[in-house]
Amino acid sequence: MNYVKPYLIFMCLVWLPWGLMCIFDTSGIVDIIGVTSVDATGNTDLRVMYGGFQFAVGLMAAWALFDQRYFGNFVYALAFLASCMALSRTYGLVVDGSTTIYTWGVLGFEVFAGVTGILWLRTLSRQA
Secondary structure, three states: OOOHHHHHHHHHHHHHHHHHHHHHOHHHHHHHHOOOOOOHHHHHHHHHHHHHHHHHHHHHHHHHHHOHHHHHHHHHHHHHHHHHHHHHHHHHHHHHOOOOHHHHHHHHHHHHHHHHHHHHHHHHHHHO
16 A cells, blocks of 8 residues: 555646646647637536546545545546546547547556556455
8 A cells, every 4th residue: 555645646646737727728628639619608518527527536636645545435436437538538549530649648547547446446445
């Protein structure tokens, strides 16, 4: 369990800044990945689905960092969320042909997050 704190710090550093950027500057999403909206409702949805979601995962990691009783809850959520994100992105990569460096990089992180979430769950279940 020596790796819990560094793991959580890393997760905070990945999820929180991207979430905040997507909440407060939707133009960054356009510049980086090309996603945009056509009206105010679409912008709000971008803030929620990109920013709010990413920020929430980062806050869960931060909460677990400061109170490790919640580490299991965090990796449980991460195992499902990141795995589903990786599967969805892989599908998009295949059917849309989105083979940009961004897609490969984020897919790599999502696979890492999903697999490590699952591995942490297995480790925690063995200790119980």
